[in-house]
Amino acid sequence: MTHDEHKEGIGGMANPTRYGIERVAYWLMRLSGLGLLAYFVAHIYETSNILRGQVGWNEFLELTQTTEGHIFLALVIAMCVFHTVNGVRVMLGHGGVGVGKPARPDYPYDPASQNYRHKIGIYSAILLAAIATMYGLAVMFGE
Amino acid sequence: MAQVSSIAEEQASTLKTITLRIARYNPEHDDSSKFMEFNVSYEKWTTVLEAILDVKKHHDHSVAVRYSCRQATCGSCGMMINGKPKLACFTKISELNSNVITVEPMNNFPIIRDLAVKFERLFDTHQKIKPYLIRDDTELESDAKEFLQSPKELEQYIQFANCIKCGLCNSACPTMATDSSFVGPQALAQAYRYVADSRDKGKDSRLKIIDESHGIWRCHFAGSCSQVCPKGVDPAMGIQFLRGYLLGFRS
Numbered sequence: 001m002t003h004d005e006h007k008e009g010i011g012g013m014a015n016p017t018r019y020g021i022e023r024v025a026y027w028l029m030r031l032s033g034l035g036l037l038a039y040f041v042a043h044i045y046e047t048s049n050i051l052r053g054q055v056g057w058n059e060f061l062e063l064t065q066t067t068e069g070h071i072f073l074a075l076v077i078a079m080c081v082f083h084t085v086n087g088v089r090v091m092l093g094h095g096g097v098g099v100g101k102p103a104r105p106d107y108p109y110d111p112a113s114q115n116y117r118h119k120i121g122i123y124s125a126i127l128l129a130a131i132a133t134m135y136g137l138a139v140m141f142g143e
Numbered sequence: 144m145a146q147v148s149s150i151a152e153e154q155a156s157t158l159k160t161i162t163l164r165i166a167r168y169n170p171e172h173d174d175s176s177k178f179m180e181f182n183v184s185y186e187k188w189t190t191v192l193e194a195i196l197d198v199k200k201h202h203d204h205s206v207a208v209r210y211s212c213r214q215a216t217c218g219s220c221g222m223m224i225n226g227k228p229k230l231a232c233f234t235k236i237s238e239l240n241s242n243v244i245t246v247e248p249m250n251n252f253p254i255i256r257d258l259a260v261k262f263e264r265l266f267d268t269h270q271k272i273k274p275y276l277i278r279d280d281t282e283l284e285s286d287a288k289e290f291l292q293s294p295k296e297l298e299q300y301i302q303f304a305n306c307i308k309c310g311l312c313n314s315a316c317p318t319m320a321t322d323s324s325f326v327g328p329q330a331l332a333q334a335y336r337y338v339a340d341s342r343d344k345g346k347d348s349r350l351k352i353i354d355e356s357h358g359i360w361r362c363h364f365a366g367s368c369s370q371v372c373p374k375g376v377d378p379a380m381g382i383q384f385l386r387g388y389l390l391g392f393r394s
């Protein structure tokens with residue numbers, strides 16, 4: 001069926017290299033959304049360890065005090081900040097905010113919806129995620 | 144005479160060649176597609192379509208390709224050119240900066256043969272959004288005047304009316320890549336083209352058509368449609384405006 005329809009498939013959907021920073025943002029948004037969902041489930045499971053009393057809780061908490069644990073939490077910070085900041089941009093865009101005004105198209109037809117406002121939004125999301133992650137790493141490894 | 148030969152020499156020395164790789168596939172008897180390679184000479188102005196037609200003329204006339212206008216107007220010649228959907232007649236070999244040019248049938252469209260793909264679903268979804276003015280009266284009645292429109296009102300939709308139904312947007316769209324039931328950027332942009340027309344009264348009925356599970360909500364505003372559109376339609380803009388109505392950002 002897939003071959004009959006000649007769909008590009010998941011590989012094409014997730015390939016961020018061909019259509020500019022907007023497609024990269026689309027891809028990071030999906031990855032971070034799914035990553036946060038996985039973290040959320042793991043987080044509920046982890047915090048349920050409190051039911052095993054203080055010893056169980058502390059035992060589990062020690063997992064996050066390792067180098068791997070720190071790196072994992074740094075990744076969660078990155079995903080969280082990017083997903084939130086870019087999420088606000090996407091929600092505004094979805095409402096038609098900042099996507100440009102219709103006009104008579106003129107060659108070379110730069111699409112107005114792919115404008116600097118949204119590009120700044122995407123780069124800010126990436127930059128803020130990087131800063132927050134570095135701050136997190138500094139706090140966790142600086143102990 | 145000397146002049147003529149020097150012109151001929153100059154032409155010979157500026158004549159460059161590239162390797163044109165054409166995907167060959169006939170669903171009736173092939174299991175998978177294969178590439179055939181041809182050496183094609185080109186000038187600064189030679190288009191990819193001209194190179195393919197050159198191959199048909201001199202090397203292999205059985206290559207299947209669809210084209211008509213050769214000037215980015217009919218929307219027939221969309222294909223993947225070095226991995227991106229483009230119009231073959233609107234893409235010069237010289238602008239691709241590559242010695243190898245690979246042409247394949249457009250993604251997300253069923254293949255008829257080689258480079259030609261089926262457009263049935265594109266035309267179906269286009270028709271589904273009612274691509275005509277909806278209102279109770281008609282300007283065809285004998286004593287009625289034409290519906291007037293100011294240049295400002297025209298500007299609200301004219302860019303979307305530029306669509307040539309080439310399907311490049313649907314081919315670049317990441318949702319289309321995995322969901323063949325998605326209505327797609329082409330049809331959504333046309334829904335907005337009529338909703339934004341001051342003469343049209345069909346906004347509510349069109350919003351109803353696209354407000355379904357494989358409708359407008361599957362758009363994630365990745366914008367790839369707008370980046371490949373050869374006519375400046377900017378489907379992503381129209382789609383977000385449409386969704387703005389449904390979400391209450393616009394009225």
Ligand code: HEM
Pocket residue numbers: 026029030032033034036037040083084085086087088090091362363364
């Ligand atoms: C204030 C914080 C958040 C904001 C503003 C936000 C915003 C958004 C938006 C706008 C989308 C749609 C993106 C698109 O259309 O491509 C989205 C998708 C998603 N979000 Fe969030 N989100 C937030 C927090 C979270 C959290 C905490 C989780 C996990 C528990 C999460 C999981 C997801 C998932 C799984 C998707 C679907 C991804 C996809 O299919 O592309 N989000 N978010």
Ligand code: SF4
Pocket residue numbers: 305306307308309310311312313328329332368371372373374375376377378
């Ligand atoms: S919106 Fe642009 S890319 Fe899509 S079918 Fe129309 S002209 Fe082609």
Ligand code: FES
Pocket residue numbers: 209210211212213214215216217218219220221230231232233
């Ligand atoms: S041949 Fe008509 S658009 Fe290319």
